[in-house]
Amino acid sequence: xxxxxxxxxxxxxxxxxxxxxxxxxxxxxxxxxxxxxxxxxxxxxxxxxxxxxxxxxxxxxxxxxxxxxxxxxxxxxxxxxxxxxxxxxxxxxxxxxxxxxxxxxxxxxxxxxxxxxxxxxxxxxxxxxxxxxxxxxxxxxxxxxxxxxxxxxxxxxxxxxxxxxxxxxxxxxxxxxxxxxxxxxxxxxxxxxxxxxxxxxxxxxxxxxxxxxxxxxxxxxxxxxxxxxxxxxxxxxxxxxxxxxxxxxxxxxxxxxxxxxxxxxxxxxxxxxxxxxxxxxxxxxxxxxxxxxxxxxxxxxxxxxxxxxxxxxxxxxxxxxxxxxxxxxxxxxxxxxxxxxxxxxxxxxxxxxxxxxxxxxxxxxxxxxxxxxxxxxxxxxxxxxxxxxxxxxxxxxxxxxxxxxxxxxxxxxxxx
Amino acid sequence: xxxxxxxxxxxxxxxxxxxxxxxxxxxxxxxxxxxxxxxxxxxxxxxxxxxxxxxxxxxxxxxxxxxxxxxxxxxxxxxxxxxxxxxxxxxxxxxxxxxxxxxxxxxxxxxxxxx
Numbered sequence: 001x002x003x004x005x006x007x008x009x010x011x012x013x014x015x016x017x018x019x020x021x022x023x024x025x026x027x028x029x030x031x032x033x034x035x036x037x038x039x040x041x042x043x044x045x046x047x048x049x050x051x052x053x054x055x056x057x058x059x060x061x062x063x064x065x066x067x068x069x070x071x072x073x074x075x076x077x078x079x080x081x082x083x084x085x086x087x088x089x090x091x092x093x094x095x096x097x098x099x100x101x102x103x104x105x106x107x108x109x110x111x112x113x114x115x116x117x118x119x120x121x122x123x124x125x126x127x128x129x130x131x132x133x134x135x136x137x138x139x140x141x142x143x144x145x146x147x148x149x150x151x152x153x154x155x156x157x158x159x160x161x162x163x164x165x166x167x168x169x170x171x172x173x174x175x176x177x178x179x180x181x182x183x184x185x186x187x188x189x190x191x192x193x194x195x196x197x198x199x200x201x202x203x204x205x206x207x208x209x210x211x212x213x214x215x216x217x218x219x220x221x222x223x224x225x226x227x228x229x230x231x232x233x234x235x236x237x238x239x240x241x242x243x244x245x246x247x248x249x250x251x252x253x254x255x256x257x258x259x260x261x262x263x264x265x266x267x268x269x270x271x272x273x274x275x276x277x278x279x280x281x282x283x284x285x286x287x288x289x290x291x292x293x294x295x296x297x298x299x300x301x302x303x304x305x306x307x308x309x310x311x312x313x314x315x316x317x318x319x320x321x322x323x324x325x326x327x328x329x330x331x332x333x334x335x336x337x338x339x340x341x342x343x344x345x346x347x348x349x350x351x352x353x354x355x356x357x358x359x360x361x362x363x364x365x366x367x368x369x370x371x372x373x374x375x376x377x378x379x380x381x382x383x384x385x386x387x388x389x390x391x392x393x394x395x396x397x398x399x400x401x402x403x404x405x406x407x408x409x410x411x412x413x414x415x416x
Numbered sequence: 417x418x419x420x421x422x423x424x425x426x427x428x429x430x431x432x433x434x435x436x437x438x439x440x441x442x443x444x445x446x447x448x449x450x451x452x453x454x455x456x457x458x459x460x461x462x463x464x465x466x467x468x469x470x471x472x473x474x475x476x477x478x479x480x481x482x483x484x485x486x487x488x489x490x491x492x493x494x495x496x497x498x499x500x501x502x503x504x505x506x507x508x509x510x511x512x513x514x515x516x517x518x519x520x521x522x523x524x525x526x527x528x529x530x531x
Contacts, residue, residue: 168505168524168526169505175506
């Protein structure tokens with residue numbers, strides 16, 4: 001096969017899959033058939049592009065073919081009078097802005113698609129799986145490996161979710177202004193979860209799962225393109241960019257984890273940082289602040305620290321105070337406790353961490369004992385620090401983080 | 417358009433212990449719900465308490481066993497239901513969220529269309 005064509009199809013798969021599928025879904029009214037139409041279009045592309053060359057607008061080409069295939073199926077379905085489960089179409093429901101572009105042959109229905117995938121009545125893990133499968137075009141096997149489950153389990157989860165979409169008639173439309181904020185928050189949480197899973201893999205040899213981090217960045221950019229006036233979207237994209245900008249400096253050449261203070265800031269991605277800083281500023285233009293604009297501003301404070309590892313901790317703590325007021329989650333409380341320690345000294349930090357000791361959601365989360373170990377070390381309470389590192393080592397699933405904690409523990413001096 | 421059933425699950429003991437004022441208030445809230453959503457309502461009833469329920473299970477040998485009581489031993493039981501018609505799940509959710517259920521909650525299920 002022509003490598004140029006294969007590369008073009010692979011590239012179009014990555015950048016256009018969601019759009020092709022979304023356009024087909026508008027016609028077919030069910031997601032399974034839409035997936036088939038999209039798959040057929042990519043198969044046709046391999047054959048056709050090898051013969052006639054890669055078209056100028058591969059996405060438009062693929063969408064047109066997928067829509068034609070969808071029309072064929074609808075015609076056949078009409079003659080057979082099939083009773084297929086349908087998703088509630090955009091034409092038989094009221095309200096919601098229409099996101100189709102003027103170019104009817106190449107509509108952009110990806111927003112409708114992501115709002116179906118992330119509907120609040122679906123289980124959270126199903127939302128993530130559907131988004132990766134339908135918007136990003138990951139295979140069921142790839143989605144399964146991203147979330148450390150078996151392929152049959154993931155296939156069953158996807159089938160069940162699609163059945164619920166059809167049976168309960170989750171509408172294929174963008175929520176109206178009254179509910180957009182709340183519904184968008186669920187979508188952003190899914191994209192953020194994909195990013196954090198890729199940025200620091202919960203398990204395994206590698207620290208990062210770049211494939212997932214890049215998919216999350218693609219999704220955030222797509223949302224920004226389609227919802228340019230939403231501060232929450234600007235905030236999430238800023239947060240991802242400012243965090244992702246450090247991807248090359250998080251480990252040394254031997255694969256050892258480096259803390260922020262030890263990273264070579266010249267090797268941060270400065271293009272991503274300046275884009276992230278501009279978006280973070282924009283996200284703060286509208287009050288009240290939501291979760292992601294605040295988190296992006298915290299990331300921006302780290303990125304603009306005057307000296308390596310020495311950001312304005314007082315400002316970071318103030319931002320965490322605002323964040324916890326609108327989002328009282330144990331993970332935010334843990335990060336805020338660390339900010340207290342950095343801003344007000346290790347004794348204050350340790351007290352704030354110990355106040356979270358009985359939080360059930362943090363049981364089993366290695367960052368809590370790891371942070372305790374760090375402050376105990378600074379207070380020269382080495383024996384207690386060793387115990388805290390032991391606890392963190394038991395809980396850390398990622399090998400790179402595990403090695404980092406083991407090294408820190410080994411560096412503690414023994415009492416003479 | 418599609419039909420959905422809203423099952424009202426509640427704690428019967430909480431009902432029994434409840435202040436008569438609250439019971440009255442809830443009944444008034446149901447009346448208000450019925451008026452407000454008259455256009456979407458296709459039916460609905462309050463049920464007798466589950467102590468008068470009878471459960472019938474089919475056995476492997478083709479017979480049935482009949483037993484006294486609710487189908488499953490849970491604190492919450494179905495105390496009533498509404499049958500509603502809505503354009504899609506979002507509209508059905510908005511209606512279901514208005515169903516008064518001070519001693520529990522509601523469950524929304526699409527009706528499978530008969531063909």
